[in-house]
Amino acid sequence: MIKLFARSFTCVALGLVLFSSPDAKRGFGQEAAPEKQAAKRFQGEIKVQVALDYLLYLPKGYSTGDKAWPLVLFLHGAGESGSDLQKVKIHGPPKHVEAGEDFPFVLVSPQAPTSRRGWEVAALNALVDDVVATHKIDKNRIYVTGLSMGGYGTWALAQAYPRKFAAIMPICGGGEPAKVEGLKDLPIWIFHGGKDQTVPAKRSEEMVEALKAINASKVKFTLYPDAGHDSWTETYSNPDAWKWLLQQTKVQANP
Numbered sequence: 001m002i003k004l005f006a007r008s009f010t011c012v013a014l015g016l017v018l019f020s021s022p023d024a025k026r027g028f029g030q031e032a033a034p035e036k037q038a039a040k041r042f043q044g045e046i047k048v049q050v051a052l053d054y055l056l057y058l059p060k061g062y063s064t065g066d067k068a069w070p071l072v073l074f075l076h077g078a079g080e081s082g083s084d085l086q087k088v089k090i091h092g093p094p095k096h097v098e099a100g101e102d103f104p105f106v107l108v109s110p111q112a113p114t115s116r117r118g119w120e121v122a123a124l125n126a127l128v129d130d131v132v133a134t135h136k137i138d139k140n141r142i143y144v145t146g147l148s149m150g151g152y153g154t155w156a157l158a159q160a161y162p163r164k165f166a167a168i169m170p171i172c173g174g175g176e177p178a179k180v181e182g183l184k185d186l187p188i189w190i191f192h193g194g195k196d197q198t199v200p201a202k203r204s205e206e207m208v209e210a211l212k213a214i215n216a217s218k219v220k221f222t223l224y225p226d227a228g229h230d231s232w233t234e235t236y237s238n239p240d241a242w243k244w245l246l247q248q249t250k251v252q253a254n255p
Contacts, residue, residue: 052110054127091147105143110124144169149173158186159175177206193227
C-alpha cells in the first residue's frame with residue numbers, strides 16, 4: 001500500500017506541474033515571493049588521524065651513499081589482516097625477503113587492521129608520503145602491487161591517486177571500470193587465474209576492457225588458464241614481472 005500511495009502521489013504532483021503555472025497562482029505582473037531559505041555550499045578540509053603497522057625492507061647498499069631507491073608498496077590479501085605483522089610475510093614479496101631474496105628497492109608492506117573495510121586509500125597514500133619524506137626514495141619510481149583484497153586495493157589506490165605511481169601490478173583483484181580515465185597513461189600489468197572461484201577473472205577482464213575503450217596503450221594482461229585464486233605465487237616468482245615493473249619511470253616527479 002505504501003508503494004501504491006507513493007506512485008499515486010507522484011502522478012498527482014506531476015499533474016499539478018503540467019496544468020498549473022506560477023503566474024496563474026500569483027497573477028500576471030506580480031513578483032515572486034523571496035526564497036525563505038538560501039542555498040549555500042560549504043567546502044573545507046579536515047584532518048583525520050590514521051595508523052598502519054607495516055614491514056619495511058631496505059635493500060643492500062641503502063645505508064651508503066645518497067642514491068634514491070625505487071619504492072614498492074605491497075598490499076596483502078584479506079587473510080593476512082589483523083594485528084600480527086608476521087602474517088604479512090605469508091605471501092608475496094615479504095615472503096621472498098624472509099626466504100633470503102634481495103630486492104633492489106625499498107619494500108613497504110602494511111597490514112590492514114581488518115578485512116571488513118578493505119584497504120583505506122587515504123591511509124595508504126599518507127603512508128607512502130611519509131616513507132618518501134623520511135627515506136631515500138626516487139619519486140619517479142613508486143609502484144604498488146597487491147593480491148586479492150590487495151589487488152582491489154592496488155586498483156583503488158591508483159584510481160584515487162593516478163599521478164602518484166610509475167606503474168601498478170594488481171593480482172586477482174578488481175576495480176571500478178567506470179573510473180579508469182585517470183589510468184589511461186599508467187603502465188599496468190594485470191594477473192589473474194582463469195579458474196579463480198574467489199575473485200572471478202571477470203573482475204580483471206572488466207578493467208582491461210574499460211582501459212581498452214579509452215585507448216590505454218600501456219596495459220598488459222596475463223591470464224593463467226589453469227590457476228585458481230593463487231595467481232600471485234607464479235607472478236611474484238617471475239623475474240620478468242619485476243624487471244618490467246622496475247623499468248617503468250615517470251617522466252616527472254610529483255611536487
